[in-house]
Amino acid sequence: MSDEIDLEALDAYLMSDDSPDDCMMLSDLDGFLHGVVCSPVPIPQDEWLSAAMGERATKLPPHILEIIIDLHEDILDGLTLPEPEVEPIFWEAKAGHVIAMDWCEGFMDAVALRPKEWLRLTESGADGHLVTPIMVHMMDDNGHSVMGIPHEELQQVLAEAADAIPEAVTGIYQFWRSHGQPTA
Template sequence: MTLEDLDTYLSSDESPENCMMLSDLDGFMHGIACSPVLISAEEWVSVALGGDPNDVPAWVLKMITMLYVDIVEGLCSDPPEVEPIFWEAKEGHVIAMDWCEGFMDAVALRPKEWLRLTESGTHGFLMTPILCHLIDENGNSVLGIPQEKLDESLALAAQDIPSAIVGIHQFWGQNTKTE
């Protein structure tokens, strides 16, 4: 099975109604891997799949596990490697919003613990490339980026996400994970 097979399954009527699609799943798993505290697979897999993991084919769980292991190994390699799965528009530009929303879904599992990063005074900026991609229900940037600068800002922010993820992972690596 391939990532394309996983993407096809997640996008199909066979998948659980509330499961994440591939890009937000990848962002979510990067958020889990970067979490300030360990989050059990039993918890995060249920969130990712939108329900009971027993309701999906075994190969789907295996692919998700393999993807997560690849993410962790990439973050722990020297030098670290981060290859987010972003969508690409027909026009060729990168769409990172789903990935960023997935990452923030992981943050939402332990929001108080993430405050040490966001309120650190030294490393909170690492969240900026992700937060840039959060858009409210009216299509406006939650960071207040003007509409006329939004496309350019999103493109630049998407380029910065891999290095930001490395920085976030390293920040928490220096502050031992517990739970």
């Protein structure tokens, strides 16, 4: 990831009272942008920006808008390298383990922009597993795994899945490109 992107300024803005009430936070936004870049079809910037930043997306401070667009471009650049680089922004718990749930929810929010188009991957017998590390982090309204992972195994499975996300994102991006989908 580019060291020139001021993630601290973006995070501070997203957590401030100046940000739109319905905007994503940094980890969600990063996951969302990865999902947008990996999309099977291009998603117009105005659409994904409104989905991520809410109704006031058109009124973002110019420097914040620039950071968000730079982050999107940085993700795309990382995935198009000969040796793809994916560096998700996960939260870290006080105990030291990563929390990837918000990032994964953001990614799935991007999938929800074009759910029918994603079916070709998710229902693929050969490549559908690529979304598993992301789906493992999805919980129902009662805090239970949507994939049926027993509660006593959940923390270990979540940790392993978080470690697998960069490779999964690379695989998803390459799946769509190998099936003739244009680059975001």
